[in-house]
Amino acid sequence: MDTLVQQVATRLRDEGGRMTSQRRLILQALEELGGHPTAEEIFRHVSRQSPGINLSTVYRTLNWLEENGFIAPRWFEEERRRERFEPAVQIARSHHPTPFHFRCRSCNRILEFADPRMEEIVAQFERRSGARVKDVELTLYGLCQTCAKTESLSGTSPHHEGFIR
Amino acid sequence: MDTLVQQVATRLRDEGGRMTSQRRLILQALEELGGHPTAEEIFRHVSRQSPGINLSTVYRTLNWLEENGFIAPRWFEEERRRERFEPAVQIARSHHPTPFHFRCRSCNRILEFADPRMEEIVAQFERRSGARVKDVELTLYGLCQTCAKTESLSGTSPHHEGFIR
DNA sequence: TAATTTATTGCAAAACATTTGCAATAGACA
């Protein structure tokens, strides 16, 4: 299995694009960060190694990756910025193209999961409505195990190492 | 069953708020427009009757309604603006607090539906993860019946009266 | 290997939806 950088390099070559040092750094950041980073987080990560890089370059690269199916974006609830993640990573783990998400309202941690029963729900909707479904987004919100415990015995803030972003 | 305006008036009175002419107009717009209007659409609708009204008043009212559970917001895919809808209307139709959505990628039409099997999926996720789920957002994307037909025989644009916004 | 081509970058400014500070206005209640 290829690394993200290699896969992207191949695709770029195919369509006359160019693999630049900035793109390489952004792709590495994507792999190193994992999870669901925002453009800003990727920018900060990359800036540590190469302070000259520009935010708009990050956005342009992220958009290109999105258009080419290497990453997928998601907006969670009230958040105004979109988070990107690698659907490709998920294909290996489940048979669903994009994973379902759970987001903890307290610590913002994101859990991914799959459930084959979703397919029946979609199939029935298609039969009844006559529509053709291409993509499914399922997001659950609530409290993760740790935050649920913490919350039940004390205040409201998360006491475990979580990312509040 | 009360009209939206009446319900909101009651709640306002309870907490020392005031029913203003602007709020009344926005609530009527919500009822007249139905569906999933954006703040901008509500603003345009209200402006026709009362050109003096301000966009920020619309936003403030919408936020208050949201905080008080009279409407719910949703972001669809790449859209940067949020659409608001009345979950209250849906409670009557299904036993789920917020309806599931299907959005046509061609004409942007939104279909709402419910499926009791979702509960099992959520319950299993809770059991396996230890998390406590408070809300569920399910959105399907694809082509509605009309657009699917149109698309299969000709080009790409929707030929039925849809809202492209 | 150097020259050429043009995709990509950095920068600054714009776009876009939404929020906010503040003085003026107008509901609700005494």
Next chain:
DNA sequence: TGTCTATTGCAAATGTTTTGCAATAAATTA
């Protein structure tokens, strides 16, 4: 009818993402 203060309109700010443009640097060619 007067008083109190929640709500408004306005203008400016916000935060995220996009864009125009001249400069830069990958990739290709000679």
